[in-house]
Amino acid sequence: MQRILGRFTVGKTSRQAETIDYYQPEKGRALNTFNRILEISLDVITREGVEALNTNRIALDCGINISTLYHYFPNKDSILHALYTRWFEQLSTVAEKHREDRHKAHKLRAAYKHYVLDLLRIDGFPPRAAVELERAIKTRKNLLALDNDIVERSITAYAEDILAHRPETEESRLPIPSAFMLVSIWGAISIAADMDESEYPAIAEHCAEMMVALIRH
Numbered sequence: 001m002q003r004i005l006g007r008f009t010v011g012k013t014s015r016q017a018e019t020i021d022y023y024q025p026e027k028g029r030a031l032n033t034f035n036r037i038l039e040i041s042l043d044v045i046t047r048e049g050v051e052a053l054n055t056n057r058i059a060l061d062c063g064i065n066i067s068t069l070y071h072y073f074p075n076k077d078s079i080l081h082a083l084y085t086r087w088f089e090q091l092s093t094v095a096e097k098h099r100e101d102r103h104k105a106h107k108l109r110a111a112y113k114h115y116v117l118d119l120l121r122i123d124g125f126p127p128r129a130a131v132e133l134e135r136a137i138k139t140r141k142n143l144l145a146l147d148n149d150i151v152e153r154s155i156t157a158y159a160e161d162i163l164a165h166r167p168e169t170e171e172s173r174l175p176i177p178s179a180f181m182l183v184s185i186w187g188a189i190s191i192a193a194d195m196d197e198s199e200y201p202a203i204a205e206h207c208a209e210m211m212v213a214l215i216r217h
Contacts (some may be wrong), residue, residue: 020025020142022078023071029111034072037126038086041079046129051137053079056169075120084133084143094118095157103164108215113201113207119185120192120200134192135187154182165215177214184210 025031040061044053053076059069073079098118101111120127137147158181159174189209192200 002031020077020080020081020146022073025188033062033064033068037069037072038083042083042124042129045083045132045136048082049134055079077140080133080136080140081146083144083173084137084146084150086108086134087122088132090122090125091119102161105165107213108165109208112211113204114183114203116188116204116207116211117200120189120204123198127189128194131193151182154185155179158182162215181214183209184214 023034023035026060036046037058041053041058044057044061055073055076056066056077059066064071072083094162098111098115102108102115104111129217134147137143155175158178162169162174162177163183184207190204195203
């Protein structure tokens with residue numbers, strides 16, 4: 001079996017509650033079951049919040065017994081780990097798609113607006129789900145290392161954006177504006193979580209203005 005640990009090594013333990021390890025099949029019916037568990041879990045989080053998520057409910061909603069669910073996910077934290085990792089992979093795909101445009105000086109604000117809009121419209125991960133996932137990750141000690149790693153990688157990516165436009169910037173001066181760029185993105189996602197999708201362009205426009213200001217100043 002293929003055990004997925006992301007970038008984190010979790011020691012074996014007799015207590016299921018202490019691991020964020022999960023089993024991700026590579027193909028076939030098992031992969032379909034794995035994906036179904038995540039889809040239903042994300043739907044529960046989106047509609048009712050992360051507190052409503054528990055393994056017994058997910059097994060029931062999936063039409064599988066609890067032992068089958070535990071074959072893939074030993075506990076709630078492992079489900080959250082898988083969801084958060086999947087979401088960040090999609091964020092990274094969007095970021096890479098827009099990387100070249102973000103590194104061009106021409107129409108920089110428009111480039112960032114399109115980038116933020118795509119972040120808000122990631123298929124399967126609406127802003128409400130992202131906010132609930134982030135809140136859960138930051139309050140669960142088993143998952144703090146995952147969150148810290150993703151924050152660090154995001155700040156590094158935004159530092160590259162700044163250097164693309166201001167190559168003379170000293171490395172020691174990059175962390176603060178890069179961190180504020182990440183805060184701006186999270187602000188846009190958090191606001192969008194309580195808004196209709198028709199409001200996303202205005203949210204993205206405002207976020208883009210802040211991102212450009214941080215890059216240029």
